[in-house]
Amino acid sequence: MGKVALRRKKIIEILGSNPIISLTDLACLLDVTTETIRNDLKSTYLIDKVVQAHGSVALAHTTNARDVPYSFRKEVNSQVKNKIADQACQLISPGQVVVIEHNSISVMLIHLLSQNPELLSSITVITNSFSIMQYVQEKQLETHIIFLGGTFSLKQENSFGATTVAQMKNLRADISFLSPGAINEKLEITAYKEQDAELQKEIMKSCKRNVLLVEKNKYPEIAMWNVNLATDYDEIITELSFSSEQEKCLYEHKVNVITI
Template sequence: MKREHRRRDIIDLLAEGGSASLDMLAHHFAVSKMTIHRDLDELEAEGLLRRTRGGATIEASTQFESDFRHRTQMAVDEKRAVARRGADFIEPGMSVMVDDGSTSQTILPFLVEKRPLTVITNNMALITELAGEAGINLIALGGTFSRKFNGFFGAVTENALASLRADISFISSSAIQGRTAFHQDQEALEVKRRMIASSARRYLLVDHGKFGRTALHLLTDLKVFDGIVTSSALSAETAASLRQDGLTLHFAEDLPA
C-alpha cells in the first residue's frame, strides 16, 4: 500500500472508531511500528489527529477539533432535533447563512422544506446536496478546502462574506463555558465570526454536551446571538444561569411560538 493511501486509511479508521493503538495500526496495515510512528507524526503535524501514549485519537480536546466524519456520528438524534427547532425561525424567501458545523449540517432537509430560500454556506455537504435543488438559490463560499472540516476557509471565504448580508445565520460551536463560545481552530473561528457579522439575526445551534467545556480560541460572547438552540438535556442549573444573564434559550422539544 502506498504511504498516502495508508495515511488516508488511518484517518478513516480513526473517524469510525475514535482512537487506535500503535500495535493495532501496525498489525492492520502489516507494517512496522516505526512506519506507523512516522505516519502518525506527519498526520498530527497536518492537524488531522492527535498523538496519545501508545497510539492516536481523532477525538476533540481543548486544542484539537475532531474530523467532521467523527463529529457527524456524535449525538446524531439530538443534533437533528436542534436543527429542526432552529429551522422554525426561517421563513420562505429569506437568505440563510449556515456554517461548517456538524450540527448546522443537519439543517439540510429543513431548508428544503422552507424554500424558496437563498442559502449561503462554506459547508461542502450542504453545497453538494443543495446544488441544483429547485427553489434554492445557492451561494457556495469558495476558499481553501479543509478535508478535516469538509468546508472552505481562509481569506477568499472571509472576503466573500464581507460583501454579503443574510437575514439569518446558524452557527455552531465546539465548546461553551459560562456565556462564552470557543473553538479550537482559528480559520474556522474567523469564518464563523464573519458570518455572525454578516447576518441580521443569529442563532447558535449546539447540543447540550458542548456546555461546560472550553477550547483554545474565544469565538464570541453568547449575547451576540438572538437565541441559543439546544435540547432539554441541558442541565437545569446551566439553563437558569444563562437565562439569568439575559440569554434566550430554545429547546428542541419546544413547539414553535
C-alpha cells in the first residue's frame, strides 16, 4: 500500500476515535498541509465516508458519527437540506397539527415556515427539537408548539428517551416529518440509537400522514436499530434516484416520491 493510501486509511482510523476534528489538527497529526488533507477528503476512497463543515471533518456514518454535535450536522449538505425543507413546507396546510422530529433539516423547515407567518400561526407544531424552540424564541414567531419533554442532550439539542415517547403516545397529528439514520437497498429504515427508533415508530402511529426526508449520504447504509420500511410512508422527499425495482415497489405501496 502506497504512502497516500496509508494516509487516507489513517484518516478513517483517527476519525474512528475522534467524532469530529478540525482540518488543521488532522493535518498536524499526519504531518501534512491542510491542502493535502482537503485533496484526500475529495478522493474516491474518502468522499462518501466523511462529511465537512466549518473547517472540520467527521465520519459520515456509524454510531460514532451520531455523536457529532448537531451544530455541525445541520450545516452538512445545507443546500440540499434547504430544497428538501422547501418541498416539505408545501405539504403543510393551515390549521394542521405537524410533528417535526429533531433532525438536521428541522430548523430549516421552521425557518422556511416563518416566511409564511399566516400559515405558521395557524398550525400546531409538536417537536422534541430544542433548536426549534430556540429559533422560535429568538425570532419571536407566532405559532403553537407542544414540546416533548424527556432526557435533554446538550450536544444534540433535543429531548429523548421513554418520557419523550410516552408523551408522543398521548398525542395525535395530521402530518409528520422524519429523517432516517440510514436507508439501504431493501428500503429498510434504521436508526443509530434505540431512542430515535422508538420515537419515530411512535410518531408514525400517531399521525395520519408521514413524510420521510432523505439525503443521499444516508444511502445505501444500515444502522443498528430497525424502524420500518420506506413503503410505510406516504411521501418521500429526497435527492436519491431509486432503482426501477425500488420505484416499482414504492409505487405499488402508493408512496409518493418527490425528487428534488
